[in-house]
Amino acid sequence: MQIKLTSVGKRYNYEWIFRNLSYEFVSGKAYAILGHNGSGKSTLISLLSGFQLHSEGDISYSLGSRQLVVEQVYRHLSIAAPYQDLLEELTLEEMIQFHTRFKSLRNITAQQLPDILQLQKAKHKLVRDFSSGMRQRLKLGLALYSDTPFLLLDEPTTNLDQDGVAWYLEHLHQNRKDRLVIIGSNVPHEYSFCDEQLSINQFHYTAPARKNSLIQ
Numbered sequence: 425m426q427i428k429l430t431s432v433g434k435r436y437n438y439e440w441i442f443r444n445l446s447y448e449f450v451s452g453k454a455y456a457i458l459g460h461n462g463s464g465k466s467t468l469i470s471l472l473s474g475f476q477l478h479s480e481g482d483i484s485y486s487l488g489s490r491q492l493v494v495e496q497v498y499r500h501l502s503i504a505a506p507y508q509d510l511l512e513e514l515t516l517e518e519m520i521q522f523h524t525r526f527k528s529l530r531n532i533t534a535q536q537l538p539d540i541l542q543l544q545k546a547k548h549k550l551v552r553d554f555s556s557g558m559r560q561r562l563k564l565g566l567a568l569y570s571d572t573p574f575l576l577l578d579e580p581t582t583n584l585d586q587d588g589v590a591w592y593l594e595h596l597h598q599n600r601k602d603r604l605v606i607i608g609s610n611v612p613h614e615y616s617f618c619d620e621q622l623s624i625n626q627f628h629y630t631a632p633a634r635k636n637s638l639i640q
């Protein structure tokens with residue numbers, strides 16, 4: 425999976441979040457998108473996923489030698505993000521079954537996933553009764569173990585304790601080969617292994633001061 429951004433900008437109403445962002449993401453590498461709170465990391469991740477449209481510039485996607493239109497990107501993408509919903513009325517086992525109807529898993533079966541998530545005791549528990557750390561493990565596990573070339577993680581260790589962070593790092597390393605991995609983060613332990621870092625702050629746009637010809 426390759427993604428090429430050319431002079432990309434995003435604004436909400438009249439507020440530009442970033443402008444003139446040109447960058448290339450290539451398969452086999454892990455990238456960290458960095459920046460302070462409110463700088464636009466989640467916004468950029470949302471544009472890359474195709475869930476939101478950019479306001480100017482161009483984003484092009486390719487898989488091997490094939491160009492992809494943005495509407496096809498979701499088929500090749502796994503994402504774990506704080507704003508992503510889970511199906512609250514399903515049990516863990518049902519949630520995994522539901523997920524694998526749309527995305528197959530890489531190198532494991534659906535029956536093995538609860539063990540890998542270290543949630544075997546919660547197989548028949550409703551997702552709505554999960555703790556916040558259990559929910560995060562589930563989101564990460566579904567994303568890491570889906571057989572997709574493009575892995576997008578926004579704030580991946582949110583709500584994880586120390587063991588959870590170690591679990592995330594171990595399973596990410598097992599599942600990153602030959603994939604494009606992009607991580608939005610403020611926390612070094614989430615992204616310190618990444619090959620490249622992209623700071624969104626450098627693309628912030630400040631509107632030029634307006635001249636008032638009446639005031640000298």
Ligand SMILES: Nc1ncnc2c1ncn2[C@@H]1O[C@H](COP(=O)(O)OP(=O)(O)OP(=O)(O)O)[C@@H](O)[C@H]1O
Nearest residue numbers: 436437441459460461462463464465466467468610
């Ligand atoms: N739907 C929206 N409508 C209007 N403004 C928005 C919308 N979504 C985000 N913003 C604004 O865009 C800016 C960037 O937000 P974003 O969530 O991308 O930042 P972030 O770097 O991910 O922040 P954090 O580290 O706090 O998660 C913020 O000023 C935010 O208020």
